[in-house]
Amino acid sequence: MIDFWSSLHPVVQGLIKGLAVIMVIFPLAGACSMAERKVSAWMQGRPGPNRAIVPWFAWIPFVGTFLQRLGVFHLMADGAKFLFKEEPVPGHVNKLYFALAPAIAMMPALTTVTVVPFGAYFNSAGEAIPLVLANVDVGLLAVFAVSSLGVYSLILAGWASNSKYPFLGGVRASAQLISYELSMTLSVIPVFLWINAPGTPGTMSLAKVVEFQSLPGFWGGTWFVFLMPLSAFIFLVSLFAETNRQPFDMPESEADLVGGFHTEYGAFKWSLFFVAEYSHMIVGSGVFTLLFFGGWNPLPWLPLADLVGWLHHATHAAWTLHPLFVGVLSLGIFLGKVVALIFIFMWVRWTVPRFRYDQVMKLGWQKLLPLAIANLIFYALAIALIQKSA
Amino acid sequence: MATEFSFPDTAAVAEFETEKMSLSMGPSHPSTHGVLRLQFELDGEIVTKCDPVIGYLHRGDEKIAENMTYNQFVPYTDRLDYLAPLANNMAYAIAVEKLAKLEVPARCQAIRVLTAEMARISAHLLGLGAFGIDTGAWTVFMYSFTEREKLYKLFEELTGARFTTSYSRIGGLQRDVPEGWTGRVNAFCDQFLPILEEILGLLTRNKIFMDRTVGVGTISKADAIAYGLTGPNLRGSGVGLDLRKDKPYSGYEQYEFDIPVGTKGDSYDRYLVRGEEMRQSVRIIKQVIAKFPDGPWYATDARKIFAPSKDKILTSMEELIQNFMLVTEGPQMPPGEVYFEAENPKGALGFYVVSKGGGVPWRLKIRAPSFCNLSILPKLCVGSMVSDVVAILGSLDFVMGECDR
Secondary structure, three states, X not given: OHHHXXXXXXXXXXXXXHHHHHHHHHHHHHHHHHXXXXXXXXXXXXXXXXXXXXXXXXXXXXXXXXXXXXXXXXXXXXXXXXXXXXXXXXXXXXXXXXXXXXXXXXXXXXXXXXXXXOEEEEOOOOOXXXXXXXXXXXXXXXXXXXXXXXXXXXXXXXXXXXXXXXXXXXXXXXXXXXXHHHHHHHHHHXXXXXXXXXXXOOOOOHHHHHHHHOOOOXXXXXXXXXXXXXXXXXXXXXXXXXXXXXXXXXXXXXXXHOOHHHOOOOHHHHHHHHHXXXXXXXXXXXXXXXXXXXXXXXXXXXOHHHHHHHHHHHHOOHHHHOHHHHHHHHHHHHHHHHHHHHHHHHHHHXXXXXXXXXXXXXXXXXXXXXXXXXXXXXXXXXXXXXXXXO | OOOOXXXXXXXXXXXXXXXXXXXXXXOXXXXXXXXXXXXXXXXXXXXXXXXXXXXXXXXXXXXXXXXXXXXXXXXXXXXXXXXXXXXXXXXXXXXXXHHHOOOOOHHHHHHHHHHHHHHHHHHHHHHHHHHHHHHOOHHHHHHHHHHHHHHHHHHHHHHOOOOOOOOEEOOEEOOOOOOOHXXXXXXXXXXXXXXXXXXXXXXXXXXXXXXXXXXOOOOOHHHHHHOOOOOHHHHHOOOOOOHHHHOOOOOHHHOOOOOOOOXXXXXXXXXXXXXHHHHHHHHHHHHHHHOOOOOOOOOOOOOOOOOOOHHXXXXXXXXXXXXXXXXXXXXXXXXXXEEEEEEEOOEEEEEEEEEOOEOOOOEEEEEOHHHHHHOOHHHHHOOOEHHHHXXXXXHHOOOHHHHHO
16 A cells, blocks of 8 residues: 555645645534534533534434534534525625635645644654654744745735725734744744754754654653743744634734624635634644644653553554554544644633733733743753753 | 823824724624714724714604603613613603602512612623623623523513513502512522622633723713713712612612722723622612512502503493593693603613693603713723724613613
């Protein structure tokens, strides 16, 4: 099977990988939107969506009703609705850019997924091989570079709508995203300073960060969240701002800008913005997990290799060492952490009020950015001292 | 001023010509709470001019009143401040009773106070929830609506309607309280207080919420008086005027309660005042229920004003005629004019009734608190950001049904 895969033309391989990204991210983002509705309902003491059901499923005893109460069919109903409903384009918009904006929103979201590793397996030599669509050495740099392109879609949407509320939303979006990009980038530099010790080949690869966190020993296996809590905190706050999530959802802020940049959008174009937002959330949570929460390592100081070893020891089954099993296991652990993080995103959204626009900017430039710089300087000095003595 | 924004040195930015933008907020905007429309002139996101446009919900209630008998107008009072119809019903009934120089029995007064305070809680809960939404806290809204639902259940049991209660009649009420109803109100109050603390706890010491509201939309004491503000908006500015204490009606003097007042007059103070008023309302309700008087629940001696009971109408000739006269001619009022204000959830709701005798008012003027409270908007909004305006609107807690009448 591997041979068959390698025999394919690289372009065909790329197309298949691209399709895989879309096939995975779209349902995941859809599931997130469903989860958002269910989580918010849970927090607000109401049942949430629990009506939609496909006829045949309704006949299954217990399971059918359970799925109905869970609201899983609303996901399909929503998707179908967005696809088939009429798509009005207001007469006053710039049609080309108006249609282009949602597409541009999706592009960075889907592109960044390709460089995010989501699991690992061990080859016959016992080396961990990360599961990633494109294991490029620039890794995180590529994520930052591409994901920051997302702001163009918001500006374009706000501008092309040719209407005042979206315009204000677009202006806010551009200012906010640019401001928080800085602190976000600065906050992760200490991580790479730490792993790029002198004498080792320099890398920005996310897989390498995880590899470092799964080294044996106390220092090796430490997750970066324990080593650099401040970095993790700055990164998380910036992540909230970058994904336009409450309390930083200035570009949308439905209370004053109605819908912000997507006020004039409807039907499928609107849902693309929605999917893009959730994709950003998923990718952002993934990167955060990889950087600070040990990626696919189950627990701090417990690398994946140890877990697999113990499993094999306990069961003496050969399949526990099979790459497929290890890959699925690591993927499950990774996704579990991502889901937990997304839950925190939702938890925050449904708990706190929203900042005002100037407060967001003030927080970004006057608090977070100096903090990130101070953090960087502190770790640069500390790492230099530690590595010199070692 | 609402923000610390200051315009940069004009000489330095002279080459960048800026233009002011006009923005119309409403009448169908999520934060204008109904159909208020604000015509802004914006410099960036700073409001330089604010022009409220009202009247989208004008129905001519005052003119309508001149064409119907006194009791027929009661359902129209439901639709003034439609978040506290019970309080409106009461204020209207007391105004007309004052015209007729009619005293209603103690039980009727107690029921009216009870329902008015429940209406206050319900209205403040909505105001709180809507304020939450305006500042981005959705969950507060949902929590407060869960509590309102319980109140609506009680209203429905009492009046037959959840929303448009039409409970008062001139000289009495639509009906007596149902069996065991006061006990259920008491039970509601008991479980409500901890939940209220929980809801307020989400906002009161929340850093983001305080950032959004402290110092935003500050109304000075002098301004509040000059613009004729009433209710929590006035008390938020530090003026302790509450008609329930200052000009007691319907037996409010028998109950013990405190009037919360703010110190700074900003949005946060108005929020705190509303929160405390709910606690005080619960206190009043508990006292009313504790000494719930027996006796008749309508003015038994006012035969030309209050309709006789149904069983009498069907069995006795005199009562049948009396009922017929009341239905066709309306409750008979002496000529004269009267003004009465009640402390409603939104402020002082006043009715000015002019009668030339007979069953129909010659003129009925409504002093709507929301209308007066909104009059300060052009002054209040200038200099604040668009997002601040939303917080200010939420903190003023107005109802357009009452403002536009």
